[in-house]
Amino acid sequence: MIIHKKILVLFLSGLLPLCMLTGCWDQRLIKESRLILVAGLDVLPNNKIEDTVIYPVVNKTSGSSGEVKSVMASSYGVTTRDARFRLDKKVSQNFDPSKNRVFLFGEKLARQDMYASLDVIYRDPKGAVNAMVAVVKGTAKDALSIKSEDSPLLSVYYPQLLRSSSEIGLFKITTVQSICASMFDPGIDFVMPYIKPNMKTKDRTNVIGTALFHKTKMTGTLNEKESLMLMLLNKEKAHYSRFTFKITNKQKVKEEDYVTITVNKLKRDWSIKIDKNNHITVPITLSINAAVNELPSDHLNSHQRAIKIEKKVSKEMTQLAKKTLSNLQQANADILGVGKHIRAFQNDKWIKLNWDKDYKKITFEPKVKVTITQHGIIN
């Protein structure tokens, strides 16, 4: 009996390491794969999808430290996955897209259907749903073929570019995951950063505003100022949301016509009113505490002068808000989630609405009140 037990224990302890080594089937070694860090998708004239990827390659020189280089490769196919398959065929080692940081979409593709090209990422358990997204004016391939001087690696350059732009209040960082819920929700839409590579010098990419989406398609754009305003209307305050407005028209030196303010504090009051004829009115009031950053023409010695500036800036900001909102409506992009609010709080009315059409008909009544609370360290 005792000997039997000993044999059994030996046998089991032999089995144990076998069980422990199950990882062998599923190990993925970095040295055996090409880590994709930036990917771009375009649609070609023949309706095929072009997939462009950037991956780092370490050049082992004779010295001690290797030099890391960004390498670009691209291929096309009928779907995103198919294009990637063709890409795998021509590049040594296989691609690993799980650590991707940025997805760029050519404008033409964005205007068709975003979900179709993102599906593969959502479906893969290793999919990089945290990757940032942006729309490129032109093609994504162009944006990926620049040689940036700010950083030798595009996989560093693009994340930094998008992050720093979000800090100055142009947009909130959007990731593959963060847009997913809005893509399917009929009551809210989303935006993405809108960038444009400088094709003459091929050294940098500019953020030129935001791309507006309705459901899964890109339907319009906002310029920088409108993007800033959209953020405020959406109750998102970045660290440095700055606006420059023309307040006079008569100074000799052109620079003196302008004032620049930074938003310090933001309060948004809004309500959604639906009257008997189902006409929707949305008054939005933004109360902003601002700091004057630049005012070459005048000095804020007295409070009266400050109030004068406040009035002018408030008027300009209200105009800007109106324009921003009308652009949103033209693009049929309900970024503020008005539909969602109606659904949540006035559900009986929501059922009767056809939001695809009715969103364009609603009346926004924006009003911006700016109060200057700081003026830097000189008057």
Added chain:
Amino acid sequence: MRLKKDDSITSAQFTFFLLQTQIGVGILSMPYNIHLIAKSDSWASVIVAGCVIQLYLFLFYRLTVKYPTLSLFDLVEKLFGRYIGRFVIFLYIVFFLLMAASILSMFSQVICLWILPLTPRWLLIIIMGGIGAYAVRGPIKNLARFFVFVSVLLIFFIVLVVYGFFEADYLNVLPMGKEGFMPIVKGSEKAMYSMLGFEVYLIVAPFVKAKPYEKLKAATISNVSVTALYTFLTFMCIVFFGIKEFDLVPQPILYMIKSFSFEVLERIDLVFLSFWIVSVATTYMGYLLAAARGMLALAKTPRKEHTPFVKLALIPTLFIATIPHGVYEAATMLNEISRLSLIFVFLIPTLLVIRSFMGKKKGDTSHDHT
């Protein structure tokens, strides 16, 4: 049936025993399954389910008051008579084995899908089965201690999901009761399936060294905790995904956690899954123990230990677990077998309670000799 004196657990251990058996494989897909029916009111379904289970705990309590030393199997045999009783015990064993097998099967599917796509499923099943059988061997006391110990991991479930608050949109749960009352009730059926496991109350209760009232208290604490945890998880999923995206994610909690990323850590879903594996293991152990105890009751051996029967219980679960191919079949199997719980967890204990009262009217004194 007389119990061995040294194998008893405290009422606190009993709480964790039930808690660990209740929280299990269903935690990942439960919010999704409820959502399919109750939409944005899914969280209310969970509360309804918790209330129904609490009612049954009261019923179980009635039984333990009347027969404090009898387990489910003893009760069945006593109240239904020898032949019917033994047949019902046999059915119970089959039910517990099927539950254990479907848990194993679902476990291996999820692991294959999320972490180890290339590892053969049978290996995962064998490893989990082996661990389960190893833990169930020996006195119940040991198992209960293990359950208490691993309960620390439940805190991580909450901590990891709380992060979702930062990306939540509360408008998604409004308006409440949009779909009406019926979907909430129907959804609670699905919620109940994920909260199964409380039926081991009737099997483990005789081992608890406490008054019946304290046992009920222990079970109530467990049930309230599970209901609260599940309500919280379901609520988080709704506010995170909204109503439309939710339709696309059958394992919403994992998907939500996957999208979080911290400075140093990525793929936190893998961390979550490793805690979840422990929860699955404890649920599996609970059912394996139930099946082994059932076999013991049926076998009528002089030694009142379930250890020899664990192997007997383990092998069928391993084989049944490998039957379903693909996620659809595994999910269907788990769902259909959970449906059997309506009979075994809800119907038969009700009959037992009714029968026990009828016995009283007749002046049955048979329980006096225990």
